[in-house]
Amino acid sequence: MNMTIGTLSLPTGIAFPTPTDVFMLKPNLLLHLSSLDYYQYGSGKIRLPVETRIQTKKCFRCKLKVRDEVPQNADFPRQYARKEKKPFPTPIVELRRAARERLKMMKGQPGKPLSAPKNGLLVKSLIPTAYNVYNARITLINNLKKLLKVVPVHACGWCSEIHVGPVGHPFKSCKGAQANLRKGLHEWMKAHVEDMIIPIEAYHLEDRLGKRIPHDERFSIPRIPAVVELCIQAGVEIPEFPTKRRRKPIIRIGRKEYIDADESELPNETPAEPLRPLLAEIADSEIVAPSSNEEIVALAEETLQAWERMRKGAKRLMRMYPVRVCGYCPEIHVGPQGHKAQNCGAHKHQQRNGQHGWQSAILDDLIPPRFVWHVPDVNGPPLERELKDFNGQAPAVVELCIQAGADLPEQYKSTMRLDVGIPSTMKEAEMVV
Numbered sequence: 001m002n003m004t005i006g007t008l009s010l011p012t013g014i015a016f017p018t019p020t021d022v023f024m025l026k027p028n029l030l031l032h033l034s035s036l037d038y039y040q041y042g043s044g045k046i047r048l049p050v051e052t053r054i055q056t057k058k059c060f061r062c063k064l065k066v067r068d069e070v071p072q073n074a075d076f077p078r079q080y081a082r083k084e085k086k087p088f089p090t091p092i093v094e095l096r097r098a099a100r101e102r103l104k105m106m107k108g109q110p111g112k113p114l115s116a117p118k119n120g121l122l123v124k125s126l127i128p129t130a131y132n133v134y135n136a137r138i139t140l141i142n143n144l145k146k147l148l149k150v151v152p153v154h155a156c157g158w159c160s161e162i163h164v165g166p167v168g169h170p171f172k173s174c175k176g177a178q179a180n181l182r183k184g185l186h187e188w189m190k191a192h193v194e195d196m197i198i199p200i201e202a203y204h205l206e207d208r209l210g211k212r213i214p215h216d217e218r219f220s221i222p223r224i225p226a227v228v229e230l231c232i233q234a235g236v237e238i239p240e241f242p243t244k245r246r247r248k249p250i251i252r253i254g255r256k257e258y259i260d261a262d263e264s265e266l267p268n269e270t271p272a273e274p275l276r277p278l279l280a281e282i283a284d285s286e287i288v289a290p291s292s293n294e295e296i297v298a299l300a301e302e303t304l305q306a307w308e309r310m311r312k313g314a315k316r317l318m319r320m321y322p323v324r325v326c327g328y329c330p331e332i333h334v335g336p337q338g339h340k341a342q343n344c345g346a347h348k349h350q351q352r353n354g355q356h357g358w359q360s361a362i363l364d365d366l367i368p369p370r371f372v373w374h375v376p377d378v379n380g381p382p383l384e385r386e387l388k389d390f391n392g393q394a395p396a397v398v399e400l401c402i403q404a405g406a407d408l409p410e411q412y413k414s415t416m417r418l419d420v421g422i423p424s425t426m427k428e429a430e431m432v433v
Contacts, residue, residue, distance in 0.1 A: 039140035046140060070217035074414035076393050077364075083347045086327045089360050094428045116342045120209055120260075122235045123320050130234035131276040133313035137227055138279040143303040144193050144397070145282065149289035150296055151404050155191035155397075162195050163188070164399045166377045170385045184341060196396050202226040202332045203339055207244045208233050209258070226332040227324075228364055232333060234317050236340045237279070291403070300404035307397045308409070325361035332366060333358070369395035376414045378403055386426055392417030
């Protein structure tokens with residue numbers, strides 16, 4: 001872009017460039033007003049046409065980054081061997097560093113009062129979430145019983161592996177008894193709801209802040225599903241499993257000692273009705289299978305929503321109500337500290353005298369998603385043993401709902417390998433790099 005500003009007046013006796021020279025001025029002309037005024041009001045004046053050439057440049061660069069929270073492809077969940085210990089959710093080094101920083105901040109400061117639920121009170125904002133998780137679990141179980149009557153699901157009679165599809169997969173992955181005689185092949189039979197949802201149980205605590213369960217009382221305390229125990233501690237009222245509800249925060253007299261506050265002056269508490277009506281499981285004899293295809297699809301969508309609602313709600317509850325898991329076995333304990341029952345039978349439990357190695361639990365410890373092989377086409381040919389590396393996996397509940405007609409959630413596409421083409425022949429598979 002060319003622009004002619006005008007003429008400049010230069011004092012006599014000063015060397016100036018020839019008319020053929022070109023002055024390169026910056027786009028901001030306000031910075032040169034002082035020099036222009038000097039030339040304009042100088043004594044000797046020689047008028048010279050000046051041509052200014054201003055180059056337009058981009059002042060900024062815009063970089064657009066698209067971040068996808070769900071990766072295109074992800075590895076399958078790792079299966080730990082019996083001799084391996086589960087990793088800590090947070091590395092032990094970071095836990096120690098956070099503890100040291102916490103001690104430095106607390107040094108010389110008065111002790112702060114404990115907040116709920118550490119002080120024995122309930123978190124009021126999480127009570128509706130606890131009821132939603134409890135009802136979502138009941139809805140999930142009832143709907144799975146109905147879907148199992150129309151969608152075939154197979155379970156191995158020797159190991160814990162299951163498969164959703166018309167026929168069982170041919171992969172030699174059985175690790176049960178006499179697997180060597182069968183060369184790792186599975187013996188498929190009809191699956192049940194307990195095969196779809198792994199039953200994880202925990203001890204029911206009448207007092208969440210009470211003393212730890214000793215080894216001698218391990219048979220006298222009832223065991224219930226761990227998700228139900230978490231909901232009870234978060235505020236769900238179930239008459240069959242009573243628990244202590246405090247109306248005043250506890251008074252700590254030591255690091256591990258406390259006393260309950262005096263509640264005698266408070267009015268007598270009347271038994272309150274449940275915040276929301278609690279659903280009940282349907283007996284197997286009363287299950288009615290869906291008759292039409294529209295009912296199957298609607299039932300699959302409802303089942304998938306209940307599965308997601310239960311997992312999201314349980315994850316939110318676990319942020320406030322601690323859940324412990326043994327690092328060597330699947331034992332779960334809902335409470336601040338693990339129990340003292342010496343019933344761990346994992347690798348080298350004799351060295352620990354059967355005691356559990358408690359650590360913080362994650363969502364998959366409380367609600368394990370049992371992964372199964374994904375069947376790309378239910379009406380097509382069955383899975384082939386030689387093309388195992390090209391197939392994906394998905395949680396059993398998700399795979400069941402997808403085959404029933406539900407839409408696939410975005411977060412499960414990474415492990416299902418939907419964008420991976422499956423070769424039609426072994427010759428084509430050998431050409432894959």
